């Protein structure tokens with residue numbers, strides 16, 4: 001294979017093509033067309049599936065597969081990107097894919113068009129090198145990971161199951177490394193739930209408090225109880241679950257008026273001790289603790305619960321681990337830190353790990369990636385495929 005700094009590898013050429021498509025969620029902007037053209041040329045059967053409804057916009061998705069029997073590996077990723085922000089603040093155009101001193105500039109360079117380009121190129125190279133080998137390689141690529149995530153990977157996985165696809169193992173190409181390529185691969189993610197508590201009292205004059213019901217002390221007590229009640233002590237693979245109160249609003253401008261109502265927003269990141277029902281119960285118990293006569297306390301959940309998942313250490317995880325070590329020289333930590341990703345939807349179908357770049361400039365102005373890193377990541381995926389089949 002080519003040296004890591006080579007800008008002419010299939011992965012780098014594809015990456016530049018993808019960055020030049022301004023595919024801000026959910027606009028496809030030709031990005032999936034490029035992936036499809038690349039994969040079709042390499043022998044993949046590609047299917048474009050558009051999902052819509054469930055309170056969200058329509059999303060273009062791509063499922064590609066090659067091979068008919070043997071072990072089945074799935075690569076997952078997304079081609080949509082977050083908005084570029086103020087273009088004036090970028091050193092090079094956010095959709096220019098300009099290459100300077102071995103670095104490619106542009107929105108999605110890290111998160112995660114390079115992951116997509118790397119696994120496409122690795123799969124293509126594997127097929128060319130082993131045309132007679134048994135085994136199935138599939139790719140599930142969505143254009144909606146950064147926003148609603150309603151008509152993306154979740155539905156694409158349901159669709160793939162209906163088509164009869166059964167996967168043995170999956171790799172999501174999201175940036176998973178912390179400081180150096182390969183220092184971490186993620187074998188699980190915490191779950192998350194957000195909610196708003198509404199506290200309704202009775203408005204009145206602050207000089208006559210017995211005629212009113214002040215919701216503010218209830219909100220204050222609730223903030224303390226929610227923040228200080230321990231959820232758990234952590235588990236084998238996860239740190240302790242945590243609740244953060246993110247806002248308290250009363251919107252009362254007068255100092256001599258007791259407000260009628262107020263609200264409190266919170267977000268919980270929870271580990272594998274919990275699921276949606278259990279965590280909702282826990283929240284309700286906390287509300288009971290602050291219930292006061294004449295004050296109504298209720299809450300509603302914002303968006304769906306993202307479930308926590310963990311993929312047990314296995315032969316396949318060790319194959320990824322060894323590939324990372326061989327190419328990057330790093331012995332990766334099997335980590336579970338960070339936010340949620342689409343891996344949570346794939347976890348319902350097979351064990352899944354996230355293995356990708358360092359997430360340094362993702363979502364920032366001047367997002368960029370070193371060519372060397374993308375070529376190394378491609379080699380990690382190629383090495384994994386070699387040992388998987």
Ligand SMILES: [Zn+2]
Nearest residue numbers: 111112145174
């Ligand atoms: Zn991403």
